[in-house]
Amino acid sequence: MRTWEKLRPYSMVAPAIIVFSLFFIYPIFYMIYLSLFDWNFVSPTKTFVGIQNFKDLLTDPDFRQVLTNTSIYTLLTVTLTTGLALLLALWLNRKSFFHGFVQGAIFSPHIISLVSISLLWSWLMDPEYGLLNWVIGLAGFGKLDWLSHPSTSLVSLVIVAVWKGLGYNTLVFIAGLQSIPPDIYEAASLDRSKPWTTFSKLILPMLSPSIFFLVIINMIGSFQVFETIAIMTQGGPVNSTNTLVYYIYEYGFRFFKIGYASAAGVILLVIVGILTIIYFKLLSNRVHYR
Amino acid sequence: MVKKLTAVTAVAMLMTGVLSACGASGTNTNDAADANANAGTNAGANTDNTTAGADAKPADADASKKIVIKYWYAFGDKIEEAKLHMVDTFNKSQDKIEVVAEHQGNYDDLHAKVQAAFAAGDAPAVTDLEISSTGVFAHSGMLEELTTYAERDKEQLKLDDFNPGLMGNAYVDGKLYGLPFMRSTPILYKNVTMLKDAGLDPAGPKTWDELEEYSRVLKGKGKVGMTVPADIWYYEGLVAQSGGHMLSEDGKSAAFNSPEGVAPVEFWKKLSSEGLIKIPMGDEAGPTADKDWANQLSAFKFGSTAGVTGSLEIAKGNGFEMDTAFMPSNVSYGVPTGGCQLVITSKSSDEEKEAAWEFLKWMTSKENTIYQHKHVGYLPTRISAVESDELKAHFAEFPQFKVAVDQLEFARPRPMENAYPEVAKIIKEAIEKAILDPKVSPQDSLNEAAEKANKLLSK
Numbered sequence: 074m075r076t077w078e079k080l081r082p083y084s085m086v087a088p089a090i091i092v093f094s095l096f097f098i099y100p101i102f103y104m105i106y107l108s109l110f111d112w113n114f115v116s117p118t119k120t121f122v123g124i125q126n127f128k129d130l131l132t133d134p135d136f137r138q139v140l141t142n143t144s145i146y147t148l149l150t151v152t153l154t155t156g157l158a159l160l161l162a163l164w165l166n167r168k169s170f171f172h173g174f175v176q177g178a179i180f181s182p183h184i185i186s187l188v189s190i191s192l193l194w195s196w197l198m199d200p201e202y203g204l205l206n207w208v209i210g211l212a213g214f215g216k217l218d219w220l221s222h223p224s225t226s227l228v229s230l231v232i233v234a235v236w237k238g239l240g241y242n243t244l245v246f247i248a249g250l251q252s253i254p255p256d257i258y259e260a261a262s263l264d265r266s267k268p269w270t271t272f273s274k275l276i277l278p279m280l281s282p283s284i285f286f287l288v289i290i291n292m293i294g295s296f297q298v299f300e301t302i303a304i305m306t307q308g309g310p311v312n313s314t315n316t317l318v319y320y321i322y323e324y325g326f327r328f329f330k331i332g333y334a335s336a337a338g339v340i341l342l343v344i345v346g347i348l349t350i351i352y353f354k355l356l357s358n359r360v361h362y363r
Numbered sequence: 364m365v366k367k368l369t370a371v372t373a374v375a376m377l378m379t380g381v382l383s384a385c386g387a388s389g390t391n392t393n394d395a396a397d398a399n400a401n402a403g404t405n406a407g408a409n410t411d412n413t414t415a416g417a418d419a420k421p422a423d424a425d426a427s428k429k430i431v432i433k434y435w436y437a438f439g440d441k442i443e444e445a446k447l448h449m450v451d452t453f454n455k456s457q458d459k460i461e462v463v464a465e466h467q468g469n470y471d472d473l474h475a476k477v478q479a480a481f482a483a484g485d486a487p488a489v490t491d492l493e494i495s496s497t498g499v500f501a502h503s504g505m506l507e508e509l510t511t512y513a514e515r516d517k518e519q520l521k522l523d524d525f526n527p528g529l530m531g532n533a534y535v536d537g538k539l540y541g542l543p544f545m546r547s548t549p550i551l552y553k554n555v556t557m558l559k560d561a562g563l564d565p566a567g568p569k570t571w572d573e574l575e576e577y578s579r580v581l582k583g584k585g586k587v588g589m590t591v592p593a594d595i596w597y598y599e600g601l602v603a604q605s606g607g608h609m610l611s612e613d614g615k616s617a618a619f620n621s622p623e624g625v626a627p628v629e630f631w632k633k634l635s636s637e638g639l640i641k642i643p644m645g646d647e648a649g650p651t652a653d654k655d656w657a658n659q660l661s662a663f664k665f666g667s668t669a670g671v672t673g674s675l676e677i678a679k680g681n682g683f684e685m686d687t688a689f690m691p692s693n694v695s696y697g698v699p700t701g702g703c704q705l706v707i708t709s710k711s712s713d714e715e716k717e718a719a720w721e722f723l724k725w726m727t728s729k730e731n732t733i734y735q736h737k738h739v740g741y742l743p744t745r746i747s748a749v750e751s752d753e754l755k756a757h758f759a760e761f762p763q764f765k766v767a768v769d770q771l772e773f774a775r776p777r778p779m780e781n782a783y784p785e786v787a788k789i790i791k792e793a794i795e796k797a798i799l800d801p802k803v804s805p806q807d808s809l810n811e812a813a814e815k816a817n818k819l820l821s822k
Contacts, residue, residue, distance in 0.1 A: 115481050116503045221645035310644035311795045326475035328785040
């Protein structure tokens, strides 16, 4: 009886632990193991190459560009999505049919499959036959190249990501805004607080858990962007939209270099890990939890 | 509470029992095997309940001992129609082998899935394989060597009946690994009506210079001569037309940064900077070229022979006359071949390999190569097919089909080095960079690419 009491919690968490180890912990270690080999995934022989894959990666100018692309994409996506969502949430945080409708409309992309969204936007952004260029043409401006020129391709992908993520982010902010007790506002207005002061000294701190949560989620999501790139650009033109996860996929499954791809995977793991730690350390001190 | 739970469990168990009984009485020998096979990989691909895994064994003793093999193929539309039709006819033609055909996207998707399935021990017995990937697949030990099979059945197979221009990619290190199936070359598609309207001779352009002249005239009429993506396959053609090679003889170093390899990029850069041709970039570049041609914005396009039937229909629908021609020459004519061959994977059982071999022979027979040529436009792979009365009559009626066959005289195999897919990507980026950026010279851009390629090829 005594032993069962002791064992019970462990047996309760065992299923979760087993699944977690099998599908998360084991693959991570296997990936680290593979990153030390030159292997094509099917050949019976694996050649141990030590840290050669990492050396190759870090000296490859294309990989450096991939890291830069990923960082720019992440920075733009996270700031734009969170910023716009906050503005929209402030506007939509009231009860009327119209506001409800707008909120539903901007949320709808969130429930559509990213693959469909990518196909849809490929058509919209087609330089010759796309709707966007037609509209721009009507307004009297010249055509944009969108995805087909290195100078605009990455930004085009950011637009898609922002469009897709905006609704969800807004929803989280609205939930955050509505959980702020109304008496604080009353107190503020009694003290004749100006709107900007109310926003910066009251709303922002009260919203900080939501902001913190969204920045982390968006950042990790952006670092792992894959579907839009696989469908809309395949990393091109001239490597301008190649990002880490697509690069990993390309080397693993197009060029059959699993060791090299795993090494890139390890780098992704390290980057995301470091970012998460920094954010928790830095921001958690400033986040106001009630 | 406990009682209630038990009752629910009992009902659930009962239900499961009834359901599985239903399944069994359905007497599809594959059902049991299906569950095993699906547990492996490719859940998306294997939703079909007729799927049988590599370890499929007939569960019912009374069922006839039919061998079930999987065949994975690429592409949809007319190509898929032709493939499914041939598989269906094969299944009906005999009662020993059942081939289950499964669509897997384009060549890249197909290759990635075959590789993953092979690693998981669940590879299809037979698959399409894009020709330039034969090397990497054979070197990895994924392919069954076909030399002994071909030797044994040489009477029936008639290996020397295949067009020699198509066999270059069937051998790796002197060993036979595939049979030519849906093979192609790029050809020039022309909008004859547009050329006539512009006062140009619809028999041309036969050379790069003529292509430039034609495009200049067409530009005057508000069109572009050609919309062409910076595609590695077309580039291989233009290099061949200039008398150059992509890689050195031994495949250990790059040769595309020679003057013959730079000439095509110079040519493209010059024409596109003057607005004579349009070079779209990005993932939609290929479809854009097709659309421009179909909508009569451009007079020419390069395309695979696989598009002849489709293009004829488009031309008819949009009310213009079309013709096909050799890709224009620089110092000579020249084209790469393309398309896929059929291969057998090496981890299947002997029984399955024999069945797969029967299937391969069927799919590449004279009758079937004639059929797929007429239905889609891919090359007739056998000489006896080209010389048959049926195709002679077909060529007389639709001369557009014959061009690719004649052009085979100038065809060369594609490079098959392990690193070539990666090298191809590097070349494509170098070409795009040289065309987009006025400050980058084609020579410098290709030199840089060659340097990267040499590192990969010398391994």
